[in-house]
Amino acid sequence: MKLPALFLYGFLVFALGWALQFGAIAFAGNPESSAATPWLVCAMFVPAFVTLGFVWLHPPARGLLLWKPTWRMIPLAIIAFVVPTIIAFATVAAVELLQWGYSSWFVFRQSGVSISGGPWLLGRGVQAWPLFISNVLLTGGPYALFNALFAMGEELGWRGFLQGQLIARLGTTRGIALLGLVWALWHLPALLAGYDYPEHPWLGAFVFMPIQLVAASFFLGWLTIRSGTVWPAAIAHGAVNSIEEGVTSHLHLAVPHIHEDITRVVVTVFVGVIFWALLVRREKRAPT
Secondary structure, eight states, X not given: OOHHHHHHHXXXXXXXXXXXXXXXXXXXXXXXXXXXXXXXXXXXXXXXXXXXXXXXXXXXXXXGOOOSOOTTHHXXXXXXXXXXXXXXXXXXXXXXXXXXXXXXXXXXXXXXXXEOSSOOTTOSEEEEHHHHHHHHHHHHHHHHHHHHHHHHHHHHXXXXXIHHHHHHHHOHHHHHHHHHHHHHHHTHHHHHTTSSOTTSHHHIIIIIHHHHHHXXXXXXXXXXXXXXXXXXXXXXXXXXXXXXXXXXXXEEESSOTHHHHHHHHHHHHHHHHHHHHHHHHHHHHSOX
């Protein structure tokens, strides 16, 4: 896709996405309220609709859209929801080890875990570690798949289409990093209105979210490049919106919320660096 068309694509994604976010703020006030949800769900599908419009009007671009399922995506789909689950529990563990707070859902012991909250398929109560891990995986998988249907609205545009365009022009590292920044800025109206970071919206919008989404983009980018399709990235995005958000949102903090936000960013960056290294190694080993 030529550069003017790429800028037009970006303009449409931002204009329509921001318009719906501003609509949520204008009509609902609090972007985290239930009244804002329909607006924000519609906004999630803007990248997909713009992408589909582009490939419909420009047939040569259809071959650039990574939407077809592949056999390679099956094992990667498991990794896609396991990694956000690890990030969630690593964040909880760090908060508890640092004595910043505790989880209202879990009490961790050497022998196992006591579960007192959450919709777990294998039930609650005291569970040995093998049962607890099975419970988390069996519950997390369906939640990730269901939320992937909504996450696909974004991922079809970000990873399924735009990522390839940016990598072709800038290389893997710079292309994926720029995509992460674009992804973060696309959320700007809702973030500045208090979404995700109500105690410090400016810091969240211009520091925490960009860092977190750039790091996450290396993980999602690795999934997409390895599988050749956007579906694992959508599953991972769905896992973040369900498992990761659900587990970390039930932390009771004895310190300002910024401590949890920083912890989650640090854990995500650690994961992002791992997958950035895997992408760089893959790029070096690729035939020239």
